[in-house]
Amino acid sequence: xAVISQKPSRDICQRGTSLTIQCQVDSQVTMMFxxxxxxxxSLTLIATANQGSxxxxxxxxxxxKFPISRPNLTFSTLTVSNMSPExxxxxxxxxxGANVLTFGAGSRLTVL
Amino acid sequence: xxxxxxxxxxxxxxxxxxxVIKCTYSDSASNYFPWYKQELEKxxxxxxxxxxxxxxxxxxxxxxxxxxxxxxxxxxxxxxxxEDSAVYFCAASSNTGKLIFGQGTxxxxxx
Numbered sequence: 001x002a003v004i005s006q007k008p009s010r011d012i013c014q015r016g017t018s019l020t021i022q023c024q025v026d027s028q029v030t031m032m033f034x035x036x037x038x039x040x041x042s043l044t045l046i047a048t049a050n051q052g053s054x055x056x057x058x059x060x061x062x063x064x065k066f067p068i069s070r071p072n073l074t075f076s077t078l079t080v081s082n083m084s085p086e087x088x089x090x091x092x093x094x095x096x097g098a099n100v101l102t103f104g105a106g107s108r109l110t111v112l
Numbered sequence: 113x114x115x116x117x118x119x120x121x122x123x124x125x126x127x128x129x130x131x132v133i134k135c136t137y138s139d140s141a142s143n144y145f146p147w148y149k150q151e152l153e154k155x156x157x158x159x160x161x162x163x164x165x166x167x168x169x170x171x172x173x174x175x176x177x178x179x180x181x182x183x184x185x186x187x188x189x190x191x192x193x194x195e196d197s198a199v200y201f202c203a204a205s206s207n208t209g210k211l212i213f214g215q216g217t218x219x220x221x222x223x
């Protein structure tokens with residue numbers, strides 16, 4: 001399965017700032033996804049990162065808050081904009097191969 | 113869209129006993145049902161999956177059953193061990209490739 005490198009692994013951020021999370025895959029993949037896992041909760045899909053076009057967002061998530069880039073088949077970024085304490089979560093990049101979803105290690109963000 | 117319900121939210125068993133976690137899904141187009149295990153401070157890891165053309169799949173102490181008519185699938189862990197303690201998530205997917213997850217079950221195996 002694909003090897004996913006995600007960074008930063010964790011960060012402490014100030015309210016009102018933005019942070020960009022990077023996801024690098026060791027092979028070309030068609031489908032990349034971004035998930036959020038709030039403390040003690042399940043995984044919620046934020047969006048599908050589409051190569052060469054705008055991301056497809058799930059209900060409750062918008063591009064202004066979570067802009068996503070996907071410049072090629074091995075790389076994607078997720079930005080969490082204008083952060084508030086409610087954005088404190090783990091953000092996980094994932095890739096799909098034959099419907100099998102593999103996760104990056106996640107980025108644990110704490111917003112003060 | 114797809115909705116996945118998972119029960120129970122917590123499960124405590126004695127070492128050596130069996131554990132069963134159940135999920136239901138809403139979208140009849142879903143055709144892939146994986147189970148993930150997440151240990152503390154770690155990423156979710158796939159432990160077993162089943163596709164809609166199969167009713168049951170087994171891998172050592174872990175088995176998954178699927179009832180497409182009832183839109184119901186279950187994870188069975190036999191001879192539980194303390195290292196099975198973790199949070200388990202079920203999920204469902206159609207041909208879109210994206211997974212929708214259940215709420216998770218915290219399994220505690222007591223030595």
